[in-house]
Amino acid sequence: MKSICLIGFMGSGKTTLGKELAKKLDAVFLDTDEEIIKWREMDIPEIFQLEGEKRFREYETEVLKGLPQKNTVIATGGGIIEAKMNRDILKNDFFTVYLKTSFEEIKQRLASNKNRPLWNQEMEKKEQLYDSRQYIYEECADQIIQTDDYSAERIVQMIMKSIVQQ
Numbered sequence: 001m002k003s004i005c006l007i008g009f010m011g012s013g014k015t016t017l018g019k020e021l022a023k024k025l026d027a028v029f030l031d032t033d034e035e036i037i038k039w040r041e042m043d044i045p046e047i048f049q050l051e052g053e054k055r056f057r058e059y060e061t062e063v064l065k066g067l068p069q070k071n072t073v074i075a076t077g078g079g080i081i082e083a084k085m086n087r088d089i090l091k092n093d094f095f096t097v098y099l100k101t102s103f104e105e106i107k108q109r110l111a112s113n114k115n116r117p118l119w120n121q122e123m124e125k126k127e128q129l130y131d132s133r134q135y136i137y138e139e140c141a142d143q144i145i146q147t148d149d150y151s152a153e154r155i156v157q158m159i160m161k162s163i164v165q166q
């Protein structure tokens with residue numbers, strides 16, 4: 001099986017669904033944020049604060065380049081699509097699923113967020129970031145799923161159905 005990359009804005013469910021999907025497929029689960037945290041021995045807010053977002057983006061590319069292209073389910077960070085090289089990798093090497101989620105729904109899901117530095121800014125800025133990324137996620141995706149009205153279990157079923165049809 002070609003590895004599956006889940007992409008989407010912060011709070012779209014990449015980690016939650018990725019873990020469930022990996023269980024169902026009996027595949028390995030990896031999370032690019034977790035890989036960076038292990039490698040750098042710092043959490044994400046610390047990396048943003050001490051090294052800056054630009055460096056964090058470089059780490060994302062390094063991690064993405066080293067991921068297994070078979071039998072793995074990967075939850076990516078919401079900004080993985082910012083770098084052109086990452087977009088090319090997502091398009092060419094993985095089955096990429098965009099978990100499309102409305103901004104209203106994301107606001108509810110992340111109401112008590114602490115660990116996402118880019119969510120800790122003014123609402124207007126967050127909405128601008130959300131708007132600016134929508135078409136980029138779509139451009140990279142083999143499958144797009146609107147998640148607002150579906151349970152994690154149902155979304156996992158939708159992804160499994162499309163893999164079988166591959």
Ligand SMILES: Nc1ncnc2c1ncn2[C@@H]1O[C@H](COP(=O)(O)OP(=O)(O)O)[C@@H](O)[C@H]1O
Pocket residue numbers: 008009010011012013014015016017075109110147148150151152155
């Ligand atoms: N389909 C869904 N419906 C309702 N809540 C969800 C759904 N998917 C994820 N969530 C919730 O949204 C929050 C963020 O999910 P998470 O998997 O951490 O997102 P991401 O990894 O994309 O940032 C969690 O509290 C999770 O339980």
Ligand SMILES: O=C(O)C1=C[C@@H](OP(=O)(O)O)[C@@H](O)[C@H](O)C1
Pocket residue numbers: 008009010011014015033044076077078079080115116117118
């Ligand atoms: O959208 C972004 O730029 C980011 C999303 C986060 O991951 P999640 O999408 O898993 O929250 C994490 O990579 C970092 O805080 C930056």
